[in-house]
Amino acid sequence: MSSPEQIVEIVMDDKTYNVSKSKLIEKSDYFRALYSSGMREAAADSVRLRGLSGPGLELVLDFINTSRVQVANETLEDLVETASFLQVTAILKLLPSEVRQDNCVELHKLSEVYGTQELRGECLRFMSCHYHPMLRRPEFRGLPAALRDRVRDMRMQGAATLVALGDTCLRPAVPDEPCSMVRFGDLGRSWSPLRCAVPPDMVNVRGYGSAVLDNYLFVVGGYRVTSQEISAAHCYNPCRNEWNHVAPLNQKRSNFKLLAVTGKLYAVGGQCLGTVECYSPEQDWWTCVSSLPEPLAEFSACECQGMIYVIGGYTARDRNTNVLRYCPTSDSWSVFRTCSVHVRKQQMLSVEDTIYMVGGYTHELEPGRRKPSQTEDTLMVHSYNVTTGEWLQLRENMFKSGLNLTCTLHNDGIYIMSRGVTLPSSLEHRVFLKYDIFLDEWEDFRFPALGQNMLLFSLYLPKTL
Numbered sequence: 001m002s003s004p005e006q007i008v009e010i011v012m013d014d015k016t017y018n019v020s021k022s023k024l025i026e027k028s029d030y031f032r033a034l035y036s037s038g039m040r041e042a043a044a045d046s047v048r049l050r051g052l053s054g055p056g057l058e059l060v061l062d063f064i065n066t067s068r069v070q071v072a073n074e075t076l077e078d079l080v081e082t083a084s085f086l087q088v089t090a091i092l093k094l095l096p097s098e099v100r101q102d103n104c105v106e107l108h109k110l111s112e113v114y115g116t117q118e119l120r121g122e123c124l125r126f127m128s129c130h131y132h133p134m135l136r137r138p139e140f141r142g143l144p145a146a147l148r149d150r151v152r153d154m155r156m157q158g159a160a161t162l163v164a165l166g167d168t169c170l171r172p173a174v175p176d177e178p179c180s181m182v183r184f185g186d187l188g189r190s191w192s193p194l195r196c197a198v199p200p201d202m203v204n205v206r207g208y209g210s211a212v213l214d215n216y217l218f219v220v221g222g223y224r225v226t227s228q229e230i231s232a233a234h235c236y237n238p239c240r241n242e243w244n245h246v247a248p249l250n251q252k253r254s255n256f257k258l259l260a261v262t263g264k265l266y267a268v269g270g271q272c273l274g275t276v277e278c279y280s281p282e283q284d285w286w287t288c289v290s291s292l293p294e295p296l297a298e299f300s301a302c303e304c305q306g307m308i309y310v311i312g313g314y315t316a317r318d319r320n321t322n323v324l325r326y327c328p329t330s331d332s333w334s335v336f337r338t339c340s341v342h343v344r345k346q347q348m349l350s351v352e353d354t355i356y357m358v359g360g361y362t363h364e365l366e367p368g369r370r371k372p373s374q375t376e377d378t379l380m381v382h383s384y385n386v387t388t389g390e391w392l393q394l395r396e397n398m399f400k401s402g403l404n405l406t407c408t409l410h411n412d413g414i415y416i417m418s419r420g421v422t423l424p425s426s427l428e429h430r431v432f433l434k435y436d437i438f439l440d441e442w443e444d445f446r447f448p449a450l451g452q453n454m455l456l457f458s459l460y461l462p463k464t465l
Contacts, residue, residue, distance in 0.1 A: 009046035010061060015054065016046075017061050027064045029087035056082030063091055071098040076106050084114040096122035101130055105139040128154035129239040131214055132281040141282070155215040155239060158460040162186075162410050163194060164417065165219075166454035167203075183461070184432075186411075189445060194465065196241050199234055206453055209258025213265055213281070215239070215460050218246070220267060223254040229271070230254075233279075238459050247284045250277055257301040259308055261328055266308060268292070268301055268326075276326075290331050296320055302348035304355055304386055309336070311357070311384070312343035321365065323384075337389055340365055343382075347407050349414060351437060357382040358414060358435070359402035362393075377401050379418060381435055395440050400431060410458040413437055417456045 006021040024031040034047070049057065056078030063069040069091055071079065083091040096119050099107055104123045111120035127134050128151045134140040140148070162184040181194040208222030217236040223229045229252040236243050253270030265279035267286070274295035277286045292310070299313025299320065308326035312319075325336035346360030358381050379400040383392045405418035413434045432445045 010049060010057070011046055012049045012052060012057055013054070017057070019061055019064060023064050027088055027090060029089065030085070052082050052085060053078040055079075060086055060088055060091065063088065069094065071095070071103075073103050073106065076103060077110060080107075080110040080114055080116070084116070092116050092119065095119050099123055099126045101133055101137065104134075105137070105143065124151060124154065127151045129237075131155055132216060132235075132284075135282045136284060152214060156460045158238070158462045160411060160458055161461045162408070162415055162456065163217075163459055163461075164191075164454055164456050165198075165217075183465075184445075194241075196236070196243065199243050199245070201232060202234055202243075205230065207254035207271075209253075209256050209267055210455050210457065211258040211260045211265055212457055212459065213260040213263070216281075217457060217459060218258065218265060218279075219455070220258050220265075221249055221253045221256065221270070238461050238465065241465055247279070247286060250286050250288060251275060255297075257299075257310075259301060259303050261303045261308060262306055264328070266326075266328075268308065268310065269296055269299065271297075278328075289328075290326070290333055293324065293333055293335075298344040300343060300346040300348045300357060300360065302350050302355060304350035305353060307386075309348070309350075309355060309386065311339065311348065311355075312346065312360075314344070336386075339391065341391065345403065346382075347405065349407065349409050351409065353385055353387045355384045355386060356394075356414060356437065357384065358407050358416060359405045359418070361402075377403055379405070379416070381414070395435070395442065397433070397435075397442050400433060406454050406456040408457045413443075415456060415458075417454050 007018050008021045008024060010017040010019055021035070025035055031047075055075045059069055059075060059079050060082045067090075069079070079091070080095070095107065095116070099119075099122050104126050107119060108123035108127070111117070111123060127140065131152055134151070164182050164184070165180060167180070180198040181196055182191045183194045184191055202219060204225045205222040206225070209220045211218050215238060217238075218233065219236075220233040221229070221231060231249040231252045233246045233248050234243055235246045249267060251273070253267060253273055256270035256273065257268045259266045259268065263281070266289070267277045267279070269276070269292055272295060274292040276289050276291055278289045279286050294315050296310065296313040296315060299310055301308060301310045303309075306328070308328075310324040310326070314320060319342045321339045321342055323336040323339060324333055326333050342363045342365055343357060344361050346357040346362075349356045349358070359379055362380065362382060379397040379402040381394040381396070383394055384390070400416075401419045405416055407414050407416040409415075413436045415432070415434050417432050419431055434443045434445065435441075436443065
C-alpha cells in the first residue's frame with residue numbers, strides 16, 4: 001500500500017491553506033530548499049508566511065495544486081510578487097505567453113522589479129511588434145522616452161529588404177496564382193513570394209498613396225477601376241506579417257502624395273484637391289492641416305530634414321516652378337525657391353539635404369538650354385540641394401522608361417522598377433535596376449515576373465519571415 005499523501009498547512013495572517021507537501025516540493029524552489037535544509041521548520045506540519053498578499057498567495061497555491069493559474073490584470077502584481085518570493089518558476093515561465101496589449105506595460109514594470117529577464121524581453125518584443133497600437137495606450141505613453149525609443153528601434157532590428165507589392169506573378173509560377181507581395185534577396189539576387197494575404201478591398205485600386213512609417217507600410221486612398229475614389233487606409237506590419245485597417249481619410253483622394261514626417265503621415269493634395277491631412281498613429285485619426293497654396297496636378301513631393309517639399313506640376317493656370325515647403329511645427333506653407341526647370345510626374349526621395357528626382361518629365365526653362373520634348377521616355381535622375389539650391393542632372397539611362405515607375409531608397413542606392421523603352425507599352429513588362437547615389441552608376445537586376453500597379457519599398461523583415 002502506498003503511504004497517504006502528506007498535507008502541509010500554509011498559514012498567513014488569519015487564513016490557513018492545505019497543500020500537498022510533494023507538490024510544494026515539486027513546484028516551489030523555496031519549499032524544496034526548506035524541506036531539504038534539515039532545519040526544525042522542515043519537520044513541522046505547518047509553515048507560516050508573512051508579507052505576501054492574500055490574492056497572490058491563493059493564486060500561487062492554486063497553481064501548485066492544479067497546475068493552472070488565472071492571469072488577471074488586477075492581480076498581476078500580487079501574482080508576480082508571490083511567485084517570485086516562493087520561486088515558482090513555472091508561473092514565471094508561463095507569463096511571457098500571457099503578454100497582451102492591456103497588460104504588457106505592467107508586466108514589464110514587474111519584470112524589472114523582480115528580475116525576470118525572459119518576461120522583460122517578451123514584453124519589449126510584444127510592445128515593439130504592436131508599436132502603433134501601444135502608442136494609443138496611456139500607460140505606454142507614460143513610460144520613459146528612452147524606453148519608448150528603444151521599443152521603436154527594435155522594429156528595425158531585422159534585415160533591410162526590398163519588397164514589391166502589386167498584381168505580380170513570379171515565373172515560373174502558374175499565372176493563375178499571382179503573388180501580391182514578393183521580396184528580393186540581396187545575397188541570391190532573386191525574388192521570392194512573401195506569403196501574406198492582402199485585404200480584398202485593396203485589389204484593383206490605383207492611384208493610392210504609400211509611405212513607410214516606423215517600419216509599417218501604409219497604403220491609403222486611390223481609386224478603383226470603376227474610377228470611384230476611396231478613403232480607405234491599410235497598414236502592413238512586417239513584425240506580424242499581417243495587414244490591418246486603420247482610420248480612413250476624411251476626404252477621398254487619389255493621385256496624391258503620402259509622406260512620413262517626424263512620426264506622422266501627411267496626405268498632400270490629390271486629383272483636383274489642395275487639401276492636406278495628417279495621420280497620427282497615437283490617435284489613429286486624420287486631421288486637416290493647412291492646404292497647399294493652390295491645387296496642383298502631376299506634382300512631386302518628399303520629406304527632407306523634417307520638412308515637406310513640393311516641386312513642379314501644374315496649377316489651374318500655368319506650370320508651377322515654385323519649390324513649396326511645408327513646416328509641420330508651424331503648420332504653414334511657403335514658397336521656398338523658384339526653379340529654372342519645370343518637372344512633373346517624378347518620384348522624389350531625399351538623403352540628408354539632397355532631394356533626388358527620378359524619372360518623369362523635366363523641361364529646361366532658361367534661354368539657350370536644351371528643351372526635351374514631351375514624348376521623350378528616358379530614365380533620368382536629378383538632384384536638388386535644399387541648402388545651396390543647386391540643381392544637377394545626374395546620369396541618365398537611355399534604355400529604361402522614366403514614366404510610371406516606382407522606386408525606393410535602400411542601402412546605398414535608389415532601386416527602381418520600370419520598363420525597357422524597347423518593350424511594348426504594357427506596364428506588365430517590368431525591369432528592375434539600381435542607381436548608386438555615391439558612384440553615379442546604374443546596375444541592372446533580374447525581375448522574373450509580370451507586374452501591374454507595382455509599389456517598391458524597403459522594410460525591415462524579421463528572420464522568421
